[in-house]
Amino acid sequence: MVDFDIIVVGAGPAGSVASYLLAKKGHTVLTIERGKRPGSKNMFGGRLYAWSLEKVFPNFWEEAPIEREVTREVLGLLYGDDGIEISLNGKPKAKSFTILRAKFDQWLAEKAEDAGAEIVSGVKVESPLIEDGKVKGVIVEGEEKIESSIVVAADGALSFMAEKAGLRAKLSGEDFAVGAKEVIELSKDVIEDRFRLEEDEGAAQLYIGDITEGVVGGGFLYTNKDTISLGVVMRIGSLS
Ligand SMILES: Cc1cc2nc3c(=O)[nH]c(=O)nc-3n(C[C@H](O)[C@H](O)[C@H](O)COP(=O)(O)OP(=O)(O)OC[C@H]3O[C@@H](n4cnc5c(N)ncnc54)[C@H](O)[C@@H]3O)c2cc1C
Incomplete structure (x- = not known):
């Protein structure tokens, strides 16, 4: 038994x-x-893409503690103090949300x-x-x-x-990456003003280039209701 x-x-x-x-x-x-x-x-x-969880909990975002629906996507390539950004605006077909786990x-x-x-x-x-x-x-x-x-x-x-x-x-060290993330408080108004968002809209921004100073990896920034999630991930093999 x-x-x-x-x-x-x-x-x-x-x-x-x-x-x-x-x-x-x-x-x-x-x-x-x-x-x-x-x-x-x-x-x-x-950032959570909805397509998978939606199969189990249809329209879960109506009751789940989501932060914002991603409507602004930025891919940034940084070099020195400069950089290039590609941004996509509007609600994409693949719904996604910023969340705090x-x-x-x-x-x-x-x-x-x-x-x-x-x-x-x-x-x-x-x-x-x-x-x-x-x-x-x-x-x-x-x-x-x-x-x-x-x-x-x-x-x-x-x-x-x-x-x-x-x-x-x-697993060996080569299989791992190390990540650091900080959740920083910012008022709702400041977030919406700085990231050019309407109420409940969110931004997902990913960065590569000089941000990791030659190490394989990248940075991310997601806007929540009244915080931002800011972080960097680097491959351990590349660090050594
Ligand atoms: C730096 C980084 C950023 C990421 N960003 C994103 C993102 O923005 N969007 C996205 O979709 N995915 C992201 N991912 C991937 C995402 O985190 C994983 O795909 C997801 O967490 C996997 O879910 P899971 O339930 O399989 O495992 P986990 O979320 O890892 O959950 C495992 C759970 O098991 C528990 N556990 C572990 N060992 C034991 C044990 N021995 N006994 C009891 N409990 C145990 C842990 O405490 C944990 O709660 C990121 C991953 C990393 C590393």
Whole structure:
């Protein structure tokens, strides 16, 4: 007798949507998130394309905590103190929104909970529970074993669960990039004035060139309701 039909490791977008769909089908689902709450541990620039999530939650933007709908897109090539910008204005066919994952992931996790999934936060899964060559659940901090028929590894793009289950090879430094992001407060009026936006409209700006001083990578800037998300990402292999 297993403890749950399905254990989902991670309550990021993938984990919460998987938990929601599985719980809705009547399975018993335990979702384990190592962060204090869903959304407290993630790395994300700030723009969500709607096409995928819309299949699960049609018109989700009407109730989800989105920031702004992207209507202004800028691609910038910087050299020295100068640069060239290409900008596209207007609502593109592919809808996208700026979001803050701390709020958004929590909303998604609540959807999963409402569908019947049990979400436990602040607990790290140490490894899959493997017996007789099969994954039979997970081992959490403190060596506690929790059994399930299926384990969903939704612990992110680098999934250490997949690595420990032997489903992918170890990653090397070359596979990683490092990113830094700051969310800076700016009033709604200043954002709309500086980025030439109407109410609720958002800008997504991406930059390459001298911004990373020769290192492979780029910068991003997304406008939220009353903050901007500003960041830079660089390949570790290129840094060395
Ligand atoms: C710098 C950067 C900028 C990005 N910008 C964008 C963007 O603007 N738009 C976009 O669409 N995508 C962006 N991405 C990609 C995006 O962040 C990922 O595609 C997305 O987060 C993947 O969702 P996920 O649910 O699979 O994993 P994650 O969001 O990584 O969620 C995994 C969850 O699992 C939890 N977890 C991990 N290990 C364990 C464990 N052992 N036990 C319990 N819980 C665990 C984590 O705490 C986390 O909550 C960006 C990525 C980076 C690195």
